[in-house]
Amino acid sequence: MSTNQPNSRIPLWTWIVGAAVLIPTILGFANKFLDLIIIAQGDEEGAFALTPMINYLLATAGFFCMLMYAVTQGAFHDINAPSHSMFENELELDRRSAKP
Amino acid sequence: MSTPATAESPRQENLVDERLVFWYFVAALTYMLISMLGGLLMGLQLLRWNPLPLSEYLSPGRWRMVHTNAIAYGFLANGFLGMMHWVVPRLSLRPVLDKRLSLFIFAAWQVVVLSTAVGLLLGEAQGLEWGETPVWIDPLAQAGLLLVAINFGYPIIKVKGPMYVTLWYFLAALVWTFLTYAMGNFVPQYAVTGTAAGAVGGLFIHDLVGLFVTPMGWGMMYYFVPILLKRPMWSHGLSLVGFWGLAFFYPLQGIHHFLYTPIPMFLQYGAVLSTIALEFVVLTVIINFVGTLKGTGMLCLSNLPLRYFYTGITFYFLTCLQCALQTTMTFQALIHFTDWVVGHAHMVMFGVFSMWILGMMTYLVPRLLKTDWYSEEWCYWHYWASAGGLTLMAGDLILGGLFQGWSWAALQPWDKSITVSHPFWAVRIVAGLLMFLAQVLLSYNLYKTWQKSPLRLGDETLTNVVPATT
Secondary structure, eight states, X not given: OOTTSOOOSOOHHHHHHHHHHHHHHXXXXXXXXXXXXXXXXXXXXXXXXXXXXXXHHHHHHHHHHHHHHHXXXXXXXXXXXXXXXXXXXXXHHHHHHHOO | XXXXXXXXXXXXXXXXXXXXXXXXXXXXXXXXXXXXXXXXXXXXXXXTOOSOXXXXXXXXXXXXXXXXXXXXXXXXXXXXXHHHHHHHHHHXXXXXXXHXXXXXXXXXXXXXXXXXXXXXXXXXXXXXXXXXSOTTTXXXXXXXXHHXXXXXXXXXXXXXXXXXXXXXXXXXXXXXXXXXXXXXXXXXXXXXXXXXXHHHHHHHHHHIIIIXXXXXXXXXXXXXXXXXXXXXXXXXXXXXXXXXXXXXXXXXXXXXXXXXXXXXXXXXXXXXXXXXXXXXXXXXXXXXXXXXXXXXXXXXXXXXXXXXXXXXXXXXXXXXXXXHHHTSHHHHHHHTTSHHHHHHHHIIIIIIIIHHHHHHHHHHHHHHHTSOOSOHHHHHHHHHHHHHHHHHHHHHHHHHHHHHXXXXXXXXXXXXXXXXXXXXXXXXHHHHHHHHHHHHHHHHHHHHHHHTOHXXXXXXXXXXXXXXXX
């Protein structure tokens, strides 16, 4: 194993920040979903609030599908690789452009 | 982005239509000048001087809508589209779906923006903030956004393996912008009424910023900053946290524009909480860019485009901090309907996204025209007048907004708050004039640079030269 290979382990603080972002998201989403169910079941006066809620649910469903697509595309394997390959491609394109 | 450039990789001239990128920049700057002129006319009216009193078509209320729409759909959209024509093919190593379609979209989009301006001046505005585009233009704009999504989506979808974060932002923005425009312009107009329409309007206002401008802007930053610093992003993983955080937190925030309204409180609180929660996401992004700059901070002094970018990042942090504060119910009670909000909006639209686009233009124009700027010194003047003018304007309006809020909270007569506001509105005009003159200088510099460009002069031997940019 070469010692020059980049360390592909995800640092601990990434997990911490990830948890700090995701946990409130999930809690907030669950809370909103409960509100939606309560409204849908009874309170007719508040039924107009369903419009923005449905908008949000549709948008979130779309993002969730995109997240799943990202996972299947391997977006979270060797997570820093795209950053390096982008850089190399840029240098190569500039080098080719500079050639007469 | 797992595919490295190889011997078979296409060259820049096969990937990027540089002429089209330049045209987009010219269009963007033209609309910027029109927009700022509208802002100046509106600002003069606040000082009790309407310079165009003889025609209702040129009344300040209509100019105000031209001001906001020209900056959103004229300057920002054209700037971003030009930038994407450069960035997407270079990142995906594939040209856009069809270069003829690109030309058609360019022409069609200018027709949409000009028609919007004419429609607004004729008094045909749709009753939706930031969505005042007349209803007969909405289907055309919607079709244009679909074509944009198809044209840029094709090379992005074709990328094999994990994608660079910029492409994630752009892919999402293409879809989000299409959906956001449809939601804001069609749902309140044809499907829902009353408070529900208000709530959807709130979502539209904020999603236009958060799901169109923000992903375009950050995608642009994740591309240009590493190139200018000649090093990859500090953490690509952290950048993905920022992207997915934006995706899940942003959509519900818009209702924070309608706090203390008949919209159910649980929705209002949801918007407040998601706004505050988004600050964690913003922090990850800021940390990432500061981490990337670490050890090379002095470059911001010598590299002008980089200075634009990090100035914008600083303003972004400030606006998001403001956002978290001003969406709390206590703070909102003070600043609602005051000039604080106007100052905040200018800091976001000009201080962040316009500064980024102007920095991107400062970097790309010499590469597009194959020659250095006509006057590097004017570029520096443009930066200082833009950043200085914006700082003065935003600070002035934010402070003035507090005075207005305190005046209303003390239950003083309305005209007292107007009297209090006048000095602030006078300073606002000075700041606006400074920013306007800066854009005039940039436009003239661009014109003079084009005049000496080898492309214009037909000197083919120099067209492959990549100039040493500022």
